[in-house]
Amino acid sequence: MSISSISDLEPSQTPKNILLLAIGSMGDVLPFVNLGVGFRQRGHNVIIAANSRFRSFIEEKRFAFREVIWDMQHEWENTESGRRMVKFSSYSILGSPFMFKFLKQGFQKSYSDAENVLNNVDFVVLGTGGAYMYPECLVRKIPVAYVCFYPWASSKSYAGAAYGRSFDSLQWLPFELNFKIWKTVDYVASYWSDIGLLPIYNQRLKELGLPAAERLPWLPGGAFEKNQILVIHALNKNLIQIQKNPLNPLEVQLDYPFLSIKEELKDYVPPNDLVEFLSQGMKPIYFGYGSMHSFSDVKSRVNIWLGVMKLLPENQRALFSGIGNLEIKELDDAIKSGRVFIVNHVPHSWLFPRISCVVHHGGSGTTHAVVRAGIPSIVVPHFADQPWWASILYRLGVTPNTGIQANAITVNKLLMALLDVLSNEEIKEKADKIGSKIKKEQKRSPVSKIVTHIEKYWEKMNWDVLTLDDEQQKIKVKENGYHINENHHGDGIKNGLNKNGMQEIKI
Structure with missing residues (x-):
């Protein structure tokens, strides 16, 4: 195997407290543990938040552990909403409402974890299952990046991963019809998300004193796109190539975060x-x-x-x-x-x-x-x-x-x-x-590239200015002497900053 070690990474000159929020099963936790190895090699203090079944695994890797109450696997085995989600999980139409009902109760439980999980943290890396914690980071003025291991949005070559399949089998159709099909999939995905999860998400925004959102943050047109949040699709390009998102130049595709074979098997017998x-x-x-x-x-x-x-x-x-x-x-x-x-x-x-x-x-x-x-x-x-x-x-x-x-x-x-x-x-x-x-x-472990890419992102951020695109918040910002861009234009944003070097945040 030609992947080299990440041990040649030099320590960062500005070490930070990094929280990796890994909600879900082992498939969600393991790649974040790999990223933790990369951040630690750079000299950062790494905390991994997950449910208690992964405590020993995370601590054996010598990372600080913080508990998230929501145990997704336990609940799909032991709760009524979880069992129904499992029963209908393979049905593309029937499965969605049961899945979102299951996720909704998980959101409610996890919000109570925020005070402990996000305490004394400089930067948060959100995984697919933890993106709903974005407003909790926002009100605490903690910058975030989003790392996902499959794309939510559709393209002309594939439908979003949570809702559809590759459309290669449909390439014989006229382009106009193919276009309508994948566009319809996006609409259905947005519809189920909005009626299934957006109400509970907006209820939490209200509790935090934030304005309601029109879309969930990770969906097209959501806050990650509008706020120019760093979004990393951690997917090997030989499996799928993610098209550029013109509405968010900070949305990139990097490789899946494997360690080198030597590092993965260091203690394995x-x-x-x-x-x-x-x-x-x-x-x-x-x-x-x-x-x-x-x-x-x-x-x-x-x-x-x-x-x-x-x-x-x-x-x-x-x-x-x-x-x-x-x-x-x-x-x-x-x-x-x-x-x-x-x-x-x-x-x-x-x-x-x-x-x-x-x-x-x-x-x-x-x-x-x-x-x-x-x-x-x-x-x-x-x-x-x-x-x-x-x-x-x-x-x-x-x-x-x-x-x-x-x-x-x-x-x-x-x-x-x-x-x-x-x-x-x-x-x-x-x-x-x-x-x-x-x-x-893979000349070297892909982890190193992801870690250094995130570091370059936060080095260009203004860490002290996090605002909400809401009339009351605009007034507060102006009263405090900050500047906020009154009109959001995608072409006026670069590297997460507006024309005046300030970061503009939308819910």
Whole structure:
């Protein structure tokens, strides 16, 4: 692997207290831990805020931890709103209202964390799941950057990740019709967001003494765009290239924040029995859905995997991940026969190069890891951006279909997809080609570029002037002797500052 260490980064001359707000599952937390390594190497004090299930993981990495009460995974397993969201998660139309209802109650709980989480912080990096905390940062005059691992807005090539799939299959349509389709997707996305989340967001703005917002901050036309907030799409360009946003020149695309292989595996020692299993025969198939294991009954899920294995050639072996302490005779028999091995957490950068094919849920981190390893995969998307990633991999030609929805998966569907992958040399060659290209292009860990890009952003900011584009706030600002730009024009803003060097903030 050609990615070098980030340890050659020189310490910053202006160390700051950096808060990384990582709301969600491990897929949301891990890339922020990687960014924390980069910020720490630069000499900054790094705090990572997440729910308590990640406390030990974060503290083992020697970062300060602050607790966010909202445990998304616990609630989709144990609350009525969470269970309904899971039940309808695979339906593009029915899923949205249940998802937003689930997110709404999460917002309400998380706002109570702000006082503790944002205490004594110089700068906040908001993740996808934490963008709703923007006004909490605003009233405390804490500058922010937004790092997301999939785009919300649509382009002429793809629909926003949370709401749609790649439109490559529609390229045969006339441009005008294709344009209308993706524009409609944006409208639907905005509609569901506005009726689902905007009311609770505006209620919090009212409590903070701020004017109501017309859009949520991360959506097109929202505060991140209007205020020229730094938005980083942390996505490898070989998977998808994000078009420039003319309304926000500070919106950029950088690579997914992997550490180098050496840094990722610094303290990892693979279990002897796993090493032995991998060395005994042909490369196995990996079955695992990451944090999505609670979206389905574990026994049903494993029975499907076992059903597939029974129909594959006897020399084909597999790794099963995320099945807990399940005990069923068929699984025990498969383990004793040497065809199946149970794994817990194993770093993808170590494991995936030793695998023939990965059956996964399509999270951003797993998707990037699979592509970087240069192997094909089959995606079983559950919700959110996962169907989108499935379609992206299909567009790249490294998977046989646009995904098998989790609520519709069968032994036969998964078997047919696996037989296709295992026998299709073109898919294997394309996967290997993209993986090799990524390894060649990543001369150093992408984390260093993201960290230094954020540092350059805050060096150009006026840290003492954060205003609201509201009549009462304009009066207060003028009374205090500050200047505020009365008219917001996108072409008059550069690097987050207006023509007069002051930062203009909108809700």
